[in-house]
Amino acid sequence: MRRSDLGEFEEVVLLAVAVLVPKAYSVMIAEELERETGQTVSTGAVHAALQRLEQKGYVTSVLGEATAERGGRRKRLFTVSALGGRVLTEVRSVRNRLWDRIVPPTLLEWS
Amino acid sequence: MKTPKPPSWPDRLLSWLVAPHLREEVLGDLHERFHRRVERLGEAQARRRYWREVLAYLRLSNLKRKPSAYSSPFYLSPVMLRNYFKIAQRNLLKHKGYSLINIGGLATGMAVAMLIGLWIYDELSFNTYHQKYDRIAKVMQSAVVNGEFGAGEYMPIPLGNELRTAYADDFISVVLSSWTREHILAYGDTKLTKTGNFMSPEAPDLLTLKMLKGTREGLRDPSSILLSQSVSDVLFGDADPLGKIVKIDNKLNVKVTGIYEDLPHNTAFRDMTFMAPWDLYVSSESWVKQAQDNADWGNNSWQILAQLAAKSDFEAVTAKIKNLRLKHVPETAYMKPEVFLHPMSRWHLYTGWDKSGNVEGRIQYVWLFGIIGVFVLFLACINFMNLSTARSEKRAKEVGIRKAIGSLRSQLISQFFSESLLVVAIAFVISLLLVQLMLPFFNEVADKTIAILWANPIFWLSGIGFSFLTGILAGSYPAFYLSSFLPVKVLKGTFRVSRFASIPRKVLVVVQFTVSVTLIIGTIIVFRQIQYAKNRPIGYDRSGLITITMNTPELYGRYNALRNELLQTGSVTEMSTASTPVTNLNSRLIGFDWEGKDPNLKEQFGTVAVSHDFGKTVGWQFIEGRDFSRAFSTDSSGMVLNETAVRYMGLKDPVGKTVKWNGKPHRIIGVVKDLVMGSPFEPVYQTVFLLSYEWASVINIRLNPNQSASESMAKIETVFRQFNPGSPFDYKFSDQQYALKFATEERIGRLASVFAALAIFISCLGLFGLASFVAEQRTKEIGVRKVLGASVFNLWRLLSKDFVMLVVIAFGIATPIAWYFLHHWLQKYDYRTEISWWIFAVSGFGALAITLLTVSFQSIKAALMNPVKSLRSE
Numbered sequence: 001m002r003r004s005d006l007g008e009f010e011e012v013v014l015l016a017v018a019v020l021v022p023k024a025y026s027v028m029i030a031e032e033l034e035r036e037t038g039q040t041v042s043t044g045a046v047h048a049a050l051q052r053l054e055q056k057g058y059v060t061s062v063l064g065e066a067t068a069e070r071g072g073r074r075k076r077l078f079t080v081s082a083l084g085g086r087v088l089t090e091v092r093s094v095r096n097r098l099w100d101r102i103v104p105p106t107l108l109e110w111s
Numbered sequence: 112m113k114t115p116k117p118p119s120w121p122d123r124l125l126s127w128l129v130a131p132h133l134r135e136e137v138l139g140d141l142h143e144r145f146h147r148r149v150e151r152l153g154e155a156q157a158r159r160r161y162w163r164e165v166l167a168y169l170r171l172s173n174l175k176r177k178p179s180a181y182s183s184p185f186y187l188s189p190v191m192l193r194n195y196f197k198i199a200q201r202n203l204l205k206h207k208g209y210s211l212i213n214i215g216g217l218a219t220g221m222a223v224a225m226l227i228g229l230w231i232y233d234e235l236s237f238n239t240y241h242q243k244y245d246r247i248a249k250v251m252q253s254a255v256v257n258g259e260f261g262a263g264e265y266m267p268i269p270l271g272n273e274l275r276t277a278y279a280d281d282f283i284s285v286v287l288s289s290w291t292r293e294h295i296l297a298y299g300d301t302k303l304t305k306t307g308n309f310m311s312p313e314a315p316d317l318l319t320l321k322m323l324k325g326t327r328e329g330l331r332d333p334s335s336i337l338l339s340q341s342v343s344d345v346l347f348g349d350a351d352p353l354g355k356i357v358k359i360d361n362k363l364n365v366k367v368t369g370i371y372e373d374l375p376h377n378t379a380f381r382d383m384t385f386m387a388p389w390d391l392y393v394s395s396e397s398w399v400k401q402a403q404d405n406a407d408w409g410n411n412s413w414q415i416l417a418q419l420a421a422k423s424d425f426e427a428v429t430a431k432i433k434n435l436r437l438k439h440v441p442e443t444a445y446m447k448p449e450v451f452l453h454p455m456s457r458w459h460l461y462t463g464w465d466k467s468g469n470v471e472g473r474i475q476y477v478w479l480f481g482i483i484g485v486f487v488l489f490l491a492c493i494n495f496m497n498l499s500t501a502r503s504e505k506r507a508k509e510v511g512i513r514k515a516i517g518s519l520r521s522q523l524i525s526q527f528f529s530e531s532l533l534v535v536a537i538a539f540v541i542s543l544l545l546v547q548l549m550l551p552f553f554n555e556v557a558d559k560t561i562a563i564l565w566a567n568p569i570f571w572l573s574g575i576g577f578s579f580l581t582g583i584l585a586g587s588y589p590a591f592y593l594s595s596f597l598p599v600k601v602l603k604g605t606f607r608v609s610r611f612a613s614i615p616r617k618v619l620v621v622v623q624f625t626v627s628v629t630l631i632i633g634t635i636i637v638f639r640q641i642q643y644a645k646n647r648p649i650g651y652d653r654s655g656l657i658t659i660t661m662n663t664p665e666l667y668g669r670y671n672a673l674r675n676e677l678l679q680t681g682s683v684t685e686m687s688t689a690s691t692p693v694t695n696l697n698s699r700l701i702g703f704d705w706e707g708k709d710p711n712l713k714e715q716f717g718t719v720a721v722s723h724d725f726g727k728t729v730g731w732q733f734i735e736g737r738d739f740s741r742a743f744s745t746d747s748s749g750m751v752l753n754e755t756a757v758r759y760m761g762l763k764d765p766v767g768k769t770v771k772w773n774g775k776p777h778r779i780i781g782v783v784k785d786l787v788m789g790s791p792f793e794p795v796y797q798t799v800f801l802l803s804y805e806w807a808s809v810i811n812i813r814l815n816p817n818q819s820a821s822e823s824m825a826k827i828e829t830v831f832r833q834f835n836p837g838s839p840f841d842y843k844f845s846d847q848q849y850a851l852k853f854a855t856e857e858r859i860g861r862l863a864s865v866f867a868a869l870a871i872f873i874s875c876l877g878l879f880g881l882a883s884f885v886a887e888q889r890t891k892e893i894g895v896r897k898v899l900g901a902s903v904f905n906l907w908r909l910l911s912k913d914f915v916m917l918v919v920i921a922f923g924i925a926t927p928i929a930w931y932f933l934h935h936w937l938q939k940y941d942y943r944t945e946i947s948w949w950i951f952a953v954s955g956f957g958a959l960a961i962t963l964l965t966v967s968f969q970s971i972k973a974a975l976m977n978p979v980k981s982l983r984s985e
Contacts, residue, residue, distance in 0.1 A: 027140050030144070031147070034539030041748055042167035044164060047140065047173075071138065071139065073135045078555060
């Protein structure tokens with residue numbers, strides 16, 4: 001499996017899905033990311049990322065219940081698949097390993 | 112509080128763009144986000160953000176439709192479509208003859224319809240070149256004299272001034288104009304005879320001339336002239352024309368102040384190649400000046416154009432000005448004169464009134480040709496349908512097999528439709544080519560400058576729309592009927608076409624031939640009418656007679672010198688002057704009185720002033736009395752009448768009696784046979800001839816018949832050069848002028864004959880196709896008959912009988928229809944031919960002969976076939 005097929009935005013979205021399960025859908029994810037990053041995130045961008053993730057098999061989706069404020073339309077709820085979970089862990093461990101190898105003086109310089 | 116709603120049209124945009132399986136979640140997400148933002152940030156902010164949200168969804172992954180789980184329908188499958196086209200192509204190529212007849216006939220029909228359509232379009236768009244088209248009117252007047260309605264556009268000058276001042280609110284401008292007449296334009300050595308008008312200075316603006324140089328204000332200068340581009344090009348070539356001095360009629364020096372684009376062919380003023388100021392005209396012509404200075408309401412000699420104010424409409428203003436003439440010339444009350452506005456949009460098609468005041472103008476021809484066009488097209492469609500239905504029965508087996516291997520009925524229907532649409536499309540392309548080829552010829556016959564409207568969407572829309580309709584109509588029978596066959600029956604061979612399947616075809620053939628025969632009869636009668644009028648005795652000899660307009664002062668007062676000089680050349684046998692050309696009686700005057708005149712008669716006479724030698728020049732023939740003669744000095748107050756005038760006045764023994772004209776007595780010295788000076792279709796007008804050398808506007812010359820015309824003309828030209836050096840030598844042959852009187856009728860005749868020929872051609876094509884189809888269908892029957900001893904003649908009769916019957920029925924229907932319409936048409940001519948029975952007989956036999964010729968080719972071919980061959984194949 002190539003690591004490069006998980007983009008940075010996709011990774012963040014995937015993480016957000018993991019956090020928000022079982023109520024992970026575009027709107028919630030977009031707002032969560034806005035809260036976390038402080039930048040405006042459109043549902044369209046999130047939706048596109050989710051589509052890609054689903055295509056790659058990292059998330060699965062089902063249609064959820066409808067609400068009035070959605071004009072009676074159902075939402076698509078996402079969960080991280082086992083494969084998605086494994087990819088996330090792998091990405092994280094790569095990062096952790098790299099972090100761990102940064103020498104303390106460099107870290108000190110940044111802070 | 113009402114909950115705020117997101118703007119609705121992004122929703123529509125998205126639900127149109129976004130793939131159906133994503134629509135629900137996408138729209139749902141958008142709305143939910145919107146509501147949450149409203150709660151958090153307020154509505155305005157939420158709305159602003161909404162747009163960016165929407166735009167974020169417009170990406171390819173959202174637009175792409177999910178592939179369907181089912182296979183796509185046949186009409187989207189290229190393989191199946193290709194198969195349909197292949198079969199259509201094979202069918203066309205396999206039966207080349209049929210395809211040719213089918214496509215050729217349809218293309219001809221469409222081409223004719225297209226031509227007629229273009230012609231009608233041109234007629235309807237007449238004068239629309241002028242941008243103020245719908246606000247311009249011609250001021251006209253009507254009167255009822257002796258119970259007959261008449262309308263004219265000859266108006267008095269003071270009416271123009273009155274409209275300008277007393278009705279200033281209703282008119283933006285009122286333009287007085289002379290008639291479009293020939294004048295001499297000279298610049299340096301270049302001298303041209305050109306037609307043009309003298310008009311009020313508002314005229315260029317009224318007519319919205321497109322100025323290429325100078326401005327529309329150019330006419331305000333009283334000695335100025337506006338030239339059309341073509342005249343300017345001839346006069347000045349590449350030099351700058353502005354400011355150059357041009358001489359009109361050898362007497363008026365004017366400065367060129369503007370050049371306008373030539374007026375297009377389909378405008379009323381197309382012959383106006385220059386425009387000079389009205390004031391110049393008034394000051395140069397004493398009779399006009401007199402009329403203007405004295406505000407003479409009695410001299411109706413000019414035209415008045417007007418542009419209506421924005422808030423006024425034609426009817427309302429007409430009602431206001433209706434009685435102006437009556438008010439100023441109360442003595443005309445007996446003829447109920449009415450002034451009215453004739454809108455520019457009606458000039459071309461609705462000018463002309465019958466004796467009771469009903470409009471009869473060119474619009475009738477527009478209708479006539481429109482109907483012919485529709486019929487020809489209809490004929491072509493009938494053919495097309497007939498042949499395709501006839502052919503399609505041959506394809507029953509194909510239908511059976513297609514059904515057996517799984518075709519649905521709807522598939523077969525669309526297959527047949529696409530086939531007929533393909534054929535129609537080919538025919539449409541060919542018809543475009545045909546029209547392009549025929550246009551030059553057509554333009555010449557119809558006196559038009561029509562071109563295909565390549566850039567006009569309406570043209571394409573109607574052309575393609577019509578083709579589509581034809582395709583659907585023609586394809587509907589095979590599509591719906593054939594596709595209903597039961598495959599089992601068809602393939603087993605027990606399939607029989609019902610006895611009545613051919614009835615609609617027969618009806619269509621009858622309709623076709625009814626139209627064709629009607630057109631044949633119509634054409635014959637139109638030509639008979641023209642010939643009848645042409646053969647009419649005209650009372651003078653028009654061959655070898657030429658007229659020269661006296662348009663410069665040099666030609667006046669030198670009558671005898673000019674005459675002697677011309678006679679000496681030996682090319683001229685006689686010369687005289689007259690107040691009107693012999694082919695155009697343009698002056699009708701009142702004020703005559705005679706003994707025994709009915710006091711209630713409002714008399715009017717065509718009045719012609721002639722010189723002593725007029726009679727010998729034109730060759731009129733005396734019934735009683737004698738010609739003007741120099742031997743009698745009293746002849747200066749003599750008068751010659753025509754036969755009609757004698758009848759009109761109710762005189763017995765006219766010679767020697769006295770007629771007073773405006774109080775002055777004239778003695779009648781002779782009566783001549785009627786001279787046809789006006790329309791040859793109308794009765795001759797009562798005319799008097801008086802002696803006058805001052806009242807002259809044309810020179811008549813009789814050429815020596817023993818010399819060639821070109822030689823004579825050269826000699827005459829030298830004489831005129833000597834007498835009138837400042838003018839170009841322009842002359843007109845009277846026989847040509849006379850022939851022009853038939854132009855309208857001949858045009859109609861020629862167009863009608865072309866259309867009739869095409870209609871017959873199309874009908875015959877159809878018949879030919881049908882005959883061959885029938886012959887083919889009955890191959891076996893013919894074989895059996897031959898074996899049993901039928902002769903070729905028997906078989907020929909058998910096969911031709913059906914068609915002859917149809918044509919006879921068609922003839923029976925066509926005769927009363929044609930009689931009705933032509934009788935009606937002839938009523939408008941006073942001098943008209945009769946509709947004699949032989950015309951119908953000839954048309955009927957003609958149609959029959961053509962039918963037999965067409966059918967015989969096929970039936971004899973079938974009858975000559977070897978029965979062994981036709982019976983062997985089982």
